[in-house]
Amino acid sequence: MVPEHSDASDGDTTALALKILVAGGFGVGKTTLVGAVSEIRPLRTEELLSQAGQLIDDTDGVDRKVTTTVAMDFGRITIRSGLSLYLFGTPGQDRFWFLWDELSQGALGAVVLADTRRLEDCFPAVDYFEHRHIPFVVAVNCFSGARTYGAQDVSRALDLDRGTPVVLCDARDRDSGKEVLIRLVEYAGRMHTARLLNSVG
Numbered sequence: 001m002v003p004e005h006s007d008a009s010d011g012d013t014t015a016l017a018l019k020i021l022v023a024g025g026f027g028v029g030k031t032t033l034v035g036a037v038s039e040i041r042p043l044r045t046e047e048l049l050s051q052a053g054q055l056i057d058d059t060d061g062v063d064r065k066v067t068t069t070v071a072m073d074f075g076r077i078t079i080r081s082g083l084s085l086y087l088f089g090t091p092g093q094d095r096f097w098f099l100w101d102e103l104s105q106g107a108l109g110a111v112v113l114a115d116t117r118r119l120e121d122c123f124p125a126v127d128y129f130e131h132r133h134i135p136f137v138v139a140v141n142c143f144s145g146a147r148t149y150g151a152q153d154v155s156r157a158l159d160l161d162r163g164t165p166v167v168l169c170d171a172r173d174r175d176s177g178k179e180v181l182i183r184l185v186e187y188a189g190r191m192h193t194a195r196l197l198n199s200v201g
């Protein structure tokens with residue numbers, strides 16, 4: 001959490017900036033989500049998929065994808081007056097996961113994007129955040145033509161810890177993405193408060 005001090009003309013109020021990760025498998029919509037909700041021009045580190053990469057990356061189901069994130073995406077959104085979220089989209093391929101530890105430092109929580117056509121691709125992200133006790137929500141990106149599953153079905157398929165939120169979304173839609181982020185902030189806030197009370201008690 002990064003406090004931001006506004007100008008004295010604003011009444012000397014302190015704004016709060018929270019760090020959020022957007023994770024998930026290759027081609028699930030992380031860059032799209034960050035770009036859709038960001039109120040600033042998002043920073044992207046995308047490169048064209050190469051012939052060499054085709055031997056490593058599983059592109060089944062995302063045949064039309066021609067670029068990939070090689071470091072991170074970055075965007076910012078103001079949820080309400082005094083509360084902004086800094087969004088860090090993680091790279092999806094296994095060979096870039098060494099960046100995740102750096103990106104997760106100081107994060108309030110994470111959004112794990114899921115595609116029901118390739119649900120197994122988000123298992124590594126789920127495991128990563130569960131093992132590090134970083135609160136997260138699973139956001140099912142509803143791709144055109146994909147079979148629709150209920151939140152309970154997805155939760156069971158991913159064997160999520162009880163209470164981990166699962167929401168349906170359209171990563172291309174700003175309002176839909178914003179609702180996912182609000183749900184995450186609320187959930188992470190409850191989790192951090194519960195841990196604080198447990199440590200005191």
